[in-house]
Amino acid sequence: MRAKSLWPEGVQESQPIWWHNPKYKPNKRAANEGRVGVDDLKRAVESWSRFQMILSKIFSDIESGDGAQSQLAQLDLPEFLPSKVLVKADHTIKTTGSIKGRGGVYEVLSFAEYVLKSHGIDPRAHPMAPLSAAARALFERYKIVVGSTGNLAFSVGMAGRKLGFRVEVHMSRDAQTWKKVRLRDAGVHVVEHEGDYSHAVDAARKVASTDAFSYFVDDENSVTLLIGYSAAAREIMRQLEHSGIAINQDNPLFVYLPCGVGGAPGGITLGLKNIFGPNVHCIFVEPVASPCMLVQLASGSAVPVNVYACGLSNETIADGLAVAQASMLVAEVVGEQIAGVATVQDDDLSEWVERMWTLAGMRLEPSGAAGFAAFARHGRAIQQSFGSNQAGTTIIWTTGGSFLPELEWAYAREQGQRVLSNRANLIV
Structure with a gap:
């Protein structure tokens, strides 16, 4: 049988x-x-x-x-x-x-508020504080890192750069070329991988773990992303x-x-x-x-x-x-x-x-x-x-x-x- x-x-x-x-x-x-x-x-x-x-x-x-x-x-x-x-x-x-404009953008803005709080600025009392010149000077010290097939990287990259963060995205072989081009045009550092999505995420995780001023957006395990959606x-x-x-x-x-x-x-x-x-x-x-x-x-x-x-x-x-x-x-x-x-x-x-x-x-x-x-x-x-x-x-x-x-x-x-x-x- x-x-x-x-x-x-x-x-x-x-x-x-x-x-x-x-x-x-x-x-x-x-x-x-x-x-x-x-x-x-x-x-x-x-x-x-x-x-x-x-x-x-x-x-x-x-x-x-x-x-x-x-x-x-x-x-x-x-x-x-x-x-x-x-x-x-x-x-x-x-x-x-894309739908990734919900979770990805939410996590970037949540991290921005965390940085401000750690420097004595209360975003609840000052909702527009992330757009100030002082905030931008702080954000420029930090790098946001993410691995993606495309749309999450696009969302994190565009939102992060708008606020002044340095952004590095690791993209799998499946990612569309035009998304990589637009990210690079926005000042995002794009790293391409021959492996699949999981390979790109693992690479991004390793890069972020070596730098105290790097923040990893973890598409596989992030509770912040989940509740953002x-x-x-x-x-x-x-x-x-x-x-x-x-x-x-x-x-x-x-x-x-x-x-x-x-x-x-x-x-x-x-x-x-x-x-x-x-x-x-x-x-x-x-x-x-x-x-x-x-x-x-x-x-x-x-x-x-x-x-x-x-x-x-x-x-x-x-x-x-x-x-x-x-x-x-x-x-x-x-x-x-x-x-x-x-x-x-x-x-x-x-x-x-x-x-x-x-x-x-x-x-x-x-x-x-x-x-x-x-x-x-x-x-x-x-x-x-x-x-x-x-x-x-x-x-x-x-x-x-x-x-x-x-x-x-x-x-x-x-x-x-x-x-x-x-x-x-x-x-x-």
Whole structure:
């Protein structure tokens, strides 16, 4: 008799699947005694209110206000009816055009406040202190170091340089060239690596550990990043209320979140579960070649397990999602709050880059189109997994694309058109 595989059926064959997390606890929320507690989530919301004033100055096209950083817009497309589908448009975030503009920028500003406090300046009493000449003179003494496939480096680099920090980013082989160019143009020191995402992060960690004036933004283990992302849940709550949409047992909320290492979707899941409890189900979306969170959770292991362990390549057009090893912090803290993982093929991503441009005028990177691809392929099965008699409300989270240079954008569209043409021919 053939031994049963450790991995869900289809994973090793790079087939797109919906994996319903068997350890999912719909009622579980953040607890004060946990590694990330309710007080941490509240502090993130308060900090973002303060940070928004600073962001409106250093990124002049950001409006001051309630702290919301991207729109929540209803999407009226025949392909998605009868479901009520909303788009959380983080691809339009003015700081860096991706979801990483939440956690990465939050951590940079949190570190800026820490530096000021250590020099006797209270940022709460003087919210605009990080923009003073005295603060800039202090920040120039410090170097922020980060490892990334692209978007986190872009967010940390741009925010850090705006405040006057020296910034060094270590980027993996998957990172897009244009992101490296823009960072260098902003005065960021970019170090390129032939290895994957984990290699770049390890290299950045080692560099930062040798310098007392270096601060490492740890995408794999940072609680600050995690809670920075969590504040987005309060934006969602306010935006849903403004739209007159009540989330409850009769109208559950399904949220599709692109997942790389897991920090951004993990933090947002923490925030959403804390607000909506069992009435929200967060679905992580990963490429079939890089389902690092699915592999980690499905293994049931308390030690890291990467996608190479089940024979996958970690090669995908979605650079922001090309991660072989999931964050153990997220797996441990958020794992039981993740409803499941949906995987999609690269052709699905290309198709929905083109579809969302032609249907709704959304300019997305392949990573940013992941939620649409997952919903189109798995949405019905996902809703049935939760015994929902109602279609409920769906939020698809976008990330990346609005900053794409014209040449890269043209290529992304060409790939989408090719896929659509090939699939149309198969149908005929």
